[in-house]
Amino acid sequence: RLMLISIILMLLSMLVLLFAVTSIWALSFIALLWGAALMLLIISMQAKVIMVDVTAQDMLMSMFSGIINLGIGAGALFGGYAVTHIS
Structure with a gap:
């Protein structure tokens, strides 16, 4: 919700x-x-x-954090490419 x-x-x-x-x-x-x-x-x-999984919270949160940071990095990479080469 x-x-x-x-x-x-x-x-x-x-x-x-x-x-x-x-x-x-x-x-x-x-x-x-x-x-x-x-x-x-x-x-x-x-x-x-x-x-x-309540017993694996540490592993799940580290994976979640890694995925979020990968998304931020990929957005910065593609955004930088777009600004440099498209505009």
Whole structure:
């Protein structure tokens, strides 16, 4: 349920972001809302991962952390490539 709420909040903030670029205050508020929704999504995903196997929480959380960091690194890599070669 929290995952669905956070996904809806992220979707709404991304849609509103198109119209918020004219005001720094609106842009800041939308970015804050998007960040809070993303944090809520990650926390709810962590709770689901922990419930998979209570005895292996350390291993599951380290795998989850590694996957999140891999996603951040891949996003930075492809974003850097896009900025360098596309724009």
